[in-house]
Amino acid sequence: MSVQTKGTDTAGKPAVRKARIPGPPAGEDRGSRSPSRRGAAAPYLLLLPALLATLVLLGWPLVKNGMLSFQNLNPRQLIQHLTEWNGADNYKEVLTGADFWHVVERSVVFTAINVVLIMVLGTLIGLLLARLGRKMRLLLMVGLVLAWAMPIVAATTVYQWLFAQRFGVVNWVLDKLGWHSMADYNWFGTQTSTFSVIILLIVWESVPFVAINLYAATTTISKELYEAASLDGAGAWKSFTSVTFPFLRPFLYATTFLEVIWVFKAFPQIFALNEGGPDHLTETLPIYAYVQGVGNQHFGVGAAISFLTIVVLLVITSYYLRMVLKQEEDEL
Template structure:
């Protein structure tokens, strides 16, 4: 092998790597100037809800603050009409209310009335919503139109109709019951006994609340996948099993939402009792809303009325907190 061959067999010398120019670094925005696109997208939700927040604050914030302040004062008619500042009494209004046995009797009556009305509303509403699934299209449309018409009826008209139905002299209910063998309801006054009177009032409340419950639950039932129900039937589940294990878990969030709203509405029933008793409800028909009204305007103790209203708000806040916790649990499961 010659020297030329040896030189040709040697590997070529490595060429030293020269680093090329570094790519330019992205410029960082200055602290005083936010990024235009991302900043606008982050502020957009707040800008959209700002008008609603301003409206809610204007309508509810001032009355709520005024109510809280008044509950720690002793405002009478002289202070209201004279424009003078009522004296501060601290928690005296709350201690007087909580120490009154009549307040606790009214609270228990309110809770019982609410439980009965909510149970009847949700039971009948769910039953009608399930029935609507099995109706033909035109019958379902007629039923929906009737529900919307009943829902849109003013409270004054609805209570007037039920007062006529339960009238002691010319009521349709007494006339129909008297046609039964051995039954005589002619001249029967349904409001002499409070439990009978609350039955009529509860019918007004349930009748007015059922349309919303039926339409909302029917909308939720339409979201239940049909293939899941069919699979459950193929596995041998009966109608109750399909509803319990397939249908109800899907509509449970909507059912809880409607139940929570019904609890709040039925806990604050006022107009139905006030109008059914001709604007002069007896003490046996007082619920917390009427009790607060009578303390504020009939007893001329506006501060006690506001204290009862705040206690009612605190009681309902527990219901709202429970509902929010259920929503959070549902979100975590999903």
């Protein structure tokens, strides 16, 4: 590429010279300097296997469950391979019944109590790990990992043995400490005591995850910030509120969100301990859906309850996410 420029020749007369402006090398297309389409599509291609697996393993069961929720599906229909569509009758039956709303209220309260205890205890233990010496920290982390890695059914069996009425360790210890009325106490005989054992089990299983991850988050905080806070006269509580907590806030938001989902859908702990008893008083939504669908063999009703369970969980998590996003916008 060239342009004309004015100059003078040897005789002093104006002359026109051509100046050459560097251009792209021969054979190189101008469009090749911009990111190629193949490079732009690479992230989507890498995500494609995960998306396909999600659609197959989660999407199709969800669609199938939604279809079942609009069918009258009982043992007779299963044996005769009949498909009887009944519209929204299953949803009407569930939503107009008082039992469903009692279970929803119980599930929300149960989830809230567990998540609060898990986050408070997990945060305290995580902060303790950050202050312990190397040997004590390693010992405590080994105990946390062992508790977290124990299979759910195995942990539930251990708790059944600990709180057994006749030969349970807990009753034996309480009796030796002077509470003789607890010698043969039935921990699974009332709603409050049964939920107490279930909450203790779920909190025991969940605290290690929160504690270890919070400790990992504290290692990213620069020590210079604590030194600057101490120079300003900040004590332990002021250092936590002004230095530690702002750095840990995103982690606490994300972990709380995960714990809400995990606790809300807890099934094996409740079912293995007492199958939602006594008198169905400890049934949460997952247990209620299983009992109505599989236990009573009303599969269409069970599918409707499970679909409504997903809706309730989405409502809870969407409210929490909206609150988190609003706080982040206020901080900006």
